[in-house]
């Protein structure tokens with residue numbers, strides 16, 4: 427099964443129109459107690475908690491806080507028994523979502539990049555505020571974030587390749603350990619941790635009770651990032667980064683990334699790519715296996731809804747907003763020109779997608795999850 431894709435959702439929206447349904451794709455929870463909905467039009471995701479379980483064999487209809495209709499489907503075998511009463515479009519939605527219904531943890535999605543298995547470990551979905559954006563106009567915001575917010579998330583990623591387990595960033599550490607457990611791994615199984623940068627929402631899960639949480643892992647940090655946080659320039663925000671560096675001091679691996687078309691490997695299948703500006707050493711990673719690529723771009727964006735159409739927009743968290751914008755423009759062009767899938771640490775569910783240049787000088791992001799075979 428696959429899919430969460432804007433294109434496919436568009437097709438189903440058309441079909442559903444004849445049934446006068448509000449189109450949302452519903453991800454079934456294993457327990458039937460809570461659902462996540464995804465709106466392909468706004469790329470907005472939300473959690474919905476049910477007050478009661480869905481009746482057997484029936485489609486139940488609920489409304490969220492914005493009075494939007496949400497359709498909640500019972501388990502797949504039950505739906506098959508009641509096909510005559512089920513509109514075609516809802517069966518289609520069910521088929522699209524059955525992969526996710528099988529998952530034991532809705533914060534975790536595994537997909538393939540060639541023979542690499544890459545798993546999104548989400549710390550949660552949230553709404554960011556446009557007050558963090560630099561370089562916007564009223565017109566831009568009216569088009570892209572009219573209520574002053576945009577969807578975003580906090581994600582880490584776990585990669586399995588050739589018997590090695592590699593963690594990219596560690597989120598806040600709120601759901602990280604449960605997420606790792608839900609894919610059948612433990613912290614001791616992680617061979618390496620590779621960081622995009624050292625902000626707290628990326629290194630929070632590296633320590634537990636002041637000790638390293640991943641006892642066997644080597645910690646890969648871009649040299650410029652390490653040097654920045656160890657310098658006076660980082661100021662009094664450096665404590666967390668310095669504690670991490672101290673805890674992993676016997677397993678530190680410092681490196682300097684190349685540019686996007688550089689093929690120098692850091693570890694098998696992983697090419698580090700300079701994406702400076704958000705922090706002095708901020709680094710993305712091109713993953714490659716069996717001719718397939720995915721660019722894991724870290725914090726190249728925080729507000730996809732705004733920064734895709736207007737990639738020149740930076741955020742107040744950037745240490746060098748101009749450099750961040752320059753790298754964003756360069757890297758977006760590359761992945762668009764070369765048709766490379768992307769994933770990001772702050773991209774809302776499902777956290778990965780395709781980017782294409784549009785006619786107005788910006789980019790269009792299509793969220794997509796191709797999860798076949800997993």
Ligand SMILES: [Zn+2]
Nearest residue numbers: 625627628725
């Ligand atoms: Zn971040």
